[in-house]
Amino acid sequence: MFFISFSALLALASACGLPHGFEKKQLTKSAIKNVHVWDGNKFSSNLSTVVFINGRLANAPSSDATMIDGKGGYLLPGFIDSHCHITKCSYLDDMKHYGVTTALDMGTFPVSSVDACKASGTSDVRTSGAAGTVNGTALSHIPGFPADSYIVDPESGRTFVQNRISEGADYIKVFLDPLGPDEATLAAVVQAAHAAGKLVIAHSTIYADYSLAEAAKVDIPCHAPLDKAIDALSLANLTANKQVSVPTLIMMQSIVNNTHAPFQTYTLHAEASVTNMHGAGVPILAGSDANDSPYVPANPPFGSSLHSELQLLVQAGLSPVNAIQSATSLPAEKFRLYDRGSILPGLRADLVLLSADPTLDIRNSLSIQNVWVNGVGLYPPA
Numbered sequence: 001m002f003f004i005s006f007s008a009l010l011a012l013a014s015a016c017g018l019p020h021g022f023e024k025k026q027l028t029k030s031a032i033k034n035v036h037v038w039d040g041n042k043f044s045s046n047l048s049t050v051v052f053i054n055g056r057l058a059n060a061p062s063s064d065a066t067m068i069d070g071k072g073g074y075l076l077p078g079f080i081d082s083h084c085h086i087t088k089c090s091y092l093d094d095m096k097h098y099g100v101t102t103a104l105d106m107g108t109f110p111v112s113s114v115d116a117c118k119a120s121g122t123s124d125v126r127t128s129g130a131a132g133t134v135n136g137t138a139l140s141h142i143p144g145f146p147a148d149s150y151i152v153d154p155e156s157g158r159t160f161v162q163n164r165i166s167e168g169a170d171y172i173k174v175f176l177d178p179l180g181p182d183e184a185t186l187a188a189v190v191q192a193a194h195a196a197g198k199l200v201i202a203h204s205t206i207y208a209d210y211s212l213a214e215a216a217k218v219d220i221p222c223h224a225p226l227d228k229a230i231d232a233l234s235l236a237n238l239t240a241n242k243q244v245s246v247p248t249l250i251m252m253q254s255i256v257n258n259t260h261a262p263f264q265t266y267t268l269h270a271e272a273s274v275t276n277m278h279g280a281g282v283p284i285l286a287g288s289d290a291n292d293s294p295y296v297p298a299n300p301p302f303g304s305s306l307h308s309e310l311q312l313l314v315q316a317g318l319s320p321v322n323a324i325q326s327a328t329s330l331p332a333e334k335f336r337l338y339d340r341g342s343i344l345p346g347l348r349a350d351l352v353l354l355s356a357d358p359t360l361d362i363r364n365s366l367s368i369q370n371v372w373v374n375g376v377g378l379y380p381p382a
């Protein structure tokens with residue numbers, strides 16, 4: 001790489017005698033010109049300019065801004081990965097290189113270890129902290145797994161929720177497994193979380209656990225069943241409850257391959273579930289399940305696997321436009337991250353510049369020219 005990083009340039013500027021704090025007090029005003037801009041449903045057909053000031057999108061004129069030439073490219077809101085495991089802060093940098101500007105962690109503990117990763121210039125992160133589960137699941141064997149995450153009855157379910165909330169968790173994660181928890185315990189978790197204004201996200205990799213998540217009114221079941229496709233009975237519940245799915249197809253396909261199960265296990269169950277849910281109008285969010293854990297059967301890589309997920313969602317029947325929405329505006333809405341997910345004045349300047357149109361071929365989501373997180377670019381202006 002022959003690029004000098006933006007922070008290296010800043011360091012150089014202050015070494016050259018700018019008064020201390022000078023760059024902080026100045027308004028940092030940038031403008032990306034000559035780009036097709038995503039409006040939530042399509043790209044503008046003409047070329048326009050997007051301005052951001054101190055990390056926020058603006059509709060101010062761009063005459064005194066640092067000009068960045070988008071060279072006829074395609075400007076999208078930064079991608080949101082709705083399911084990943086940020087066990088090391090450096091994974092956020094890996095994700096930024098792939099245009100993933102928000103990572104939604106699902107189970108790393110303690111919450112403070114994830115919060116410590118929040119730093120200017122790298123991708124933003126939210127976390128559930130430890131997931132609730134029963135003793136004996138794969139998750140519970142992770143060394144250091146907190147004992148207060150064992151949910152064995154409604155009472156321990158409520159205590160678990162209170163402990164995560166006092167720890168600062170952004171939402172509540174539960175790990176459903178044939179071993180448990182039971183419906184009454186899960187319902188108590190959901191009630192306690194909702195009373196505190198928190199969403200509940202569930203690990204559900206089999207049909208019965210989708211049914212359990214439906215019965216207990218979990219907000220967001222994750223993964224897709226590998227034993228039986230989501231059918232009309234399950235769809236009726238999901239739509240009536242306004243539930244949202246994060247199917248993590250790249251994870252499900254990787255599990256099938258790694259365990260040498262017949263490939264139809266993927267197509268007839270996981271992929272068909274997404275086809276059916278999308279057909280019935282269940283909102284689908286893109287999540288990779290990127291992780292580095294030796295305790296799970298597959299480890300999708302950080303950043304690149306979100307693009308694999310977009311391709312698998314399109315194979316399952318989403319249009320490329322739907323797939324883009326599943327990684328931008330939809331997760332922002334469903335996870336209540338109202339400061340991102342669209343290119344609108346006042347929102348965070350989390351942006352991805354592509355050289356090729358991803359609505360023509362979703363694989364063009366990988367034609368990344370630059371990425372900005374809160375207005376901080378990965379590469380200096382070209």
Ligand SMILES: *[C@@H]1O[C@H](CO)[C@@H](O)[C@H](O)[C@H]1NC(C)=O
Pocket residue numbers: 044045046047048
């Ligand atoms: C380009 O399109 C946008 C909306 O897509 C519109 O607001 C703007 O006025 C157009 N600019 C020109 C020069 O046509």
Ligand SMILES: *[C@@H]1O[C@H](CO)[C@@H](O)[C@H](O)[C@H]1NC(C)=O
Pocket residue numbers: 135136147150
């Ligand atoms: C979990 O189960 C194991 C094996 O049965 C047992 O040794 C351990 O004490 C249990 N942990 C808790 C917190 O109940």
Ligand SMILES: *[C@@H]1O[C@H](CO)[C@@H](O)[C@H](O)[C@H]1NC(C)=O
Pocket residue numbers: 210211212214215216233234237
């Ligand atoms: C649907 O919801 C009902 C009632 O909440 C529940 O009993 C059932 O297990 C759910 N799933 C399916 C597939 O019916």
Ligand SMILES: *[C@@H]1O[C@H](CO)[C@@H](O)[C@H](O)[C@H]1NC(C)=O
Pocket residue numbers: 250253254257263
């Ligand atoms: C799984 O295997 C199939 C072929 O059997 C291949 O097309 C696919 O790319 C593999 N998926 C992953 C995630 O490795």
